[in-house]
Amino acid sequence: MTVTLADVAARAGVSSATVSRVLNGNYPVADGTRTRVLRAVDELQYVVNGPASALAAATSDLVGILVNDVADPFFGIVASAVQSEMGGEGVTGAGQKLAVVCNTGGSPERELTYLTLLRRQRAAAVVLTGSAVEETAHSTALADRLRHLAAGGTRIVLCGRPPLPPRSGTTEQPPAPAEDGVVTLTFDNRGGSHRLTAHLLTLGHRRIGYVTGPADRSTTRHRLEGHRRALGEQAPEALAEAERLTVHGGAYDRSAGYDGALELLRRAPDLTAVLAANDTVALGVCAALRDRGLRIPEDVSVGGFDDLPFAADASPALTTVRLPLHEAGARAGRLALGLETPPPGDVATVRADLMVRASTAPPAPR
């Protein structure tokens, strides 16, 4: 019914082993034979049986990309960048990886589930993107599972989240990096956030509201830490009331920003700036401010994070911190394919640059 290697072999007048060799291209085959085989493949419309070859070779061409939210452009950009590196070899060719995105919805359970599903498929690699859930039980479970996968030959790349915690159970010196083949590309969230807050402080702002991302997420924590550190360094007096000026948004979405800004306004009607966990949240903040009759940046300055495409388009254009999402995703893809040598220590930090635009300005004179 379905055409197999043997069919192609018969048609080309060679053995199936030879067909396999030309298809995988990792073995010398005479030119004449090769073309004959290729022609047969074409005429028969032969398509490799993935499972069979995965079984025999003990490795598949599946590459999983785990994202927290497919509907969020942040992940869309990273995912498509990862995929962009998987093109190779043309359609017929082997080596064609099937890059595939798995939507965890930010749920630790689904993250784990996908990981076993991918393990079951003997995935060639898996790339985990975006912030990690910081809950001890989950993170050790996750680390365990990832190390299992890595041990089974699956390449693991973390993109946009912190490195795995050191192996559980061992009481070694903490500075020893994982050393387990898991490569990490982590964003400089603390640094970027620090620079953004410093920018506001330099403009003269002292009462700066902050709407965080969801709790228990590494990114949420790091960005807040960077903010607080800048405050501590440049305006210790502002740090004192930082807690009161911080609202915990429940998600990285617009309504978190909208509601958060209203709450901030309630707590401190005299604030002169609001920083948000990311650009989407920032847009919600802007909407709330406008609904309250406040002008941006004349009355209140606003800052975001990520620099998604719409940030520059917003009105006013949003001051934010740029994360080179596409670049990082592409690099993660190459790392996943083993096309690029891992950074020393298997951890690299990706820069986060301040982008000053129209949504921030000096506070209005009182």
Added chain:
Amino acid sequence: MTVTLADVAARAGVSSATVSRVLNGNYPVADGTRTRVLRAVDELQYVVNGPASALAAATSDLVGILVNDVADPFFGIVASAVQSEMGGEGVTGAGQKLAVVCNTGGSPERELTYLTLLRRQRAAAVVLTGSAVEETAHSTALADRLRHLAAGGTRIVLCGRPPLPPRSGTTEQPPAPAEDGVVTLTFDNRGGSHRLTAHLLTLGHRRIGYVTGPADRSTTRHRLEGHRRALGEQAPEALAEAERLTVHGGAYDRSAGYDGALELLRRAPDLTAVLAANDTVALGVCAALRDRGLRIPEDVSVGGFDDLPFAADASPALTTVRLPLHEAGARAGRLALGLETPPPGDVATVRADLMVRASTAPPAPR
């Protein structure tokens, strides 16, 4: 090294067939045996070898979801809805499908490539979402490949695109539906667009600009057709200059709307309304109008399409046509799993409802 079915069988003191049966749960097994096996599975941390089982069973648990643009929320919503239906059976269980999204970037070639990759994996199902590229060579190639897949046991669902063209080569009567097991959920783009334009005409608008989506896409064409039909029915005089008032946007993105609106204003400074191919484009239109000093809806009314979450949040809230994206995606998922019986004729049309909001109003009196 890696633990296999046989290892589990040995440990549980049964045959490997029995282990297979409890794992797949589709065969009677004594309760005592079952628990013994399950315990062994657990102790050994056994994970099924997907490729091996796919090879033996001639079908895998992979479900592919093809989307035109992962970074676009339209697809994110549909994709996550499809995935939401794949939960089943708990983590250990078999039957767990690996739903996986493939980003074609709107490229016909990548679409075809993914299809062969999925065929190679013997995917259980594939769901193609969003508008189809309307180019004869490609659509027949696509239809061919899909029918191959279907013949090979892969379930095919089209969601948000028109049904496949009738089988090439046969000169049968056109009304005969495909009858090849490909199920289609098509959106009522023409009808929705018709209702939106009718709404504007009823308000009194006569000079209505239109910014289309990318050329060669089914969705682009259908929406434009609905618009023109409404014009023809209710305002034949307006239809006459419809061509001049139509700008072809190059993509479903914001800048297409921005540039398109500027071009429209150049051609017809006196237009009173602008319709866009979708909400994202509409937002670009709004930005351009505002930059030109025009108020919405006092000076110009604006309408979108899709009703993505941000449409209701925009200011002013966008009048648009609501597509039940989540509902349609979930249904596509169930259809892909064979959990729901296909509609008669294997084609169902999904409704598109007009959502009147603040961005449309009667034209200003002259």
Added chain:
DNA sequence: CTGTTAGCGCATTCAG
């Protein structure tokens, strides 16, 4: 209800 027996389609030794 459970064990035995064959392959599934391909990648690899190992010989030629």
Added chain:
DNA sequence: CTGAATGCGCTAACAG
């Protein structure tokens, strides 16, 4: 450079 033979890990008859 090429062919023949073996087995990857599992499922599906087929017996018991």
